[in-house]
Amino acid sequence: MKLVWSPETASKAYIDTVKSCEKLKESGVAELLSAMAAGWNAKFIVESWCHGGPIATSVGLAVAARNTGARHVCIVPDEASRLTYTQSMAEMGVAPPPEVVIAGSAEAAISRLAGLDFLVVDCKQRDFARVLRVARVSNRGAVLACKNAWQMSNNSNLSLFRWNVVLEKGTRVVRSVFLPVGKGLDIAYIGSEIGVGSGGGGSSSDDGGRKGPSRWIKHIDKKSGEEHVFRK
Template sequence: MKLVWSPETASKAYIDTVKRARGGQNPGDAEFLAAMAAGYNVKLIVEVRRSNGGGIGTSLGLAVAAGHTGGRHVCVVADEAARREYISAMQEADVALPEIVVVGEAERVVEGLEAVDFLVVQGRSGGGEIFRRAKLSRRGAVLVYKGGSKTATAAASSRFCWGGTVDGSNLRIVKSVSLPLENGLEIAYVGVNDGKTLKSPKRWIRRIDLQSGEEHVFRR
């Protein structure tokens, strides 16, 4: 993965989101995602809201992150009613609206965007097809699924989509993690498969035959 981490920018986005979103309450996923997106200096944040209603905490955090990185924030909603409700809630919270709020089928909208480096899918069921269709950045990306369960069993089952998310593409999952924040976060870090990143660097290995005492050196 070639995204470069900046702890200073992450801290600023985290603190800004805490001030705007919580009013002294315990931090949650909004602050965490704001810090992550800002810390990796992402340039295209795509947020997919697959169900109407719900809070805008995540959106607030992503908007704060975009402000710190100078990146774009695009939100995809299911229908016009959801779009109006979303815009109203963001304006009431006095936070910057995404550059674009798109109404449409999430899979198609995401497929039409280029160089996505931070993709968040919110919903009650997996968004594997959305992740698979995304045209991710050549420098790597972070994929986030929000909407699972805090229980370990449910969290483990919701990770099923990561294995097939980037199959057949020029990208690969570097690592994934489950976090019990809010309703659960499933996060995958994706790196570039440029023909070099999948290969481990060659190294010299030294072995000694315990019976003969002979030393063997070979390169793997």
Template sequence: MSTSHVLDLENQMKLVWSPEMASKAYIDTVKICKKVKESDHVELISAMAGGWSPKLIIEAWSSGSNITTSIGLDIAARHLGTRYVCMVQNESARLEYETAVKDHGSPVPELVVGEAKEVMARLQEVEFMVVDGRRNDLYELFGLARLSRRGAVLLCTNANQRCMVRFRWDSVVGDKSRVERSVSMPVGRGLNIAYIKCNRESGNSSLRKRNRWITRIDQKTGEEHVFRG
């Protein structure tokens, strides 16, 4: 087998960065969101979603949040021809979200309604996932994600909230996956990013390890509770 064929096979087994797609998503998002306040992080998220060329993009939206991140993800997904799913917790949140998106003149993406365990069980081969840090099921959502064999990019927005100061990616990553690299950025209201690599033999697996310590955050008090999963 030639060297070029080997490289092609390796690229098929991991996420590969595309500067061209990142640039397209970034530029279009800047054009649309230039009049929106607190949109500085949206262009970055859109560029990342476009650049990593994921086959499945998931967003976990929180009631009361703006929908600029959704706009950026939708732009990236349309450039890629990729499936983009937005999760909301109940029918009230769905109506709130749809109204906000339509008021912005943007298309409503594929919406799924339900609790973390129910919804994540229906979504497989996750490669790009954005979760609002204000959601009280933050750790559960990341822990239940069934990642692609190619790996995944995970993002937590609104990460500088009082309850988020002790956020740790190693609290959700199990033995079938590992954090290849991570970074916290002072954009928007705080952005935590992690590139997750999955062991090839495991594939399509949840991040959370059985009998592992699990961390949950009390959104009202900001207290961190740790228990066995």
């Protein structure tokens, strides 16, 4: 199985998010992520949020979830963050609100949410890399997005974020891209054969489970420095 793109759903989610976030007057991160989640027909959207963070992305993801009928879960560190989050979403007209999971460690919470196909984390949060490493993705693959990617660099125009560093070894990155939106947005499409946090046992076969000869090929993009791993 694989993710299938729907431009019509993406366009509707984008426009709905623009309308919903009009008064926030923030960057286009929320609109872009909303369009991507809806366009890929995400069915399980997960994000992390903490007190004091912007709410626009959450609103955009809620819009996408409404368009695709997805389950939308937000991981927060404590009760104060939960109260602020739900109040802020209500003020933005998001009803019903997303599911909120309270966990002192986002890493611990994400490991219990199996089957996600769209994940958004913030590079400003200390455990964002560990969250990516243990995320249990859907068998049809997943889209992973990291906000504030410029946070990783001293140069505001350069991202030092590297997917091969933060993901579990052997994860198949089908495609990745860095976008100069907001404070930097790094996005990767993870293939379905080996998911993040799968422990290397997520491969499947059409021959009744028998393992045929195969090998992994590593390719490094000379322009971006990204490492892509493919199985042939």
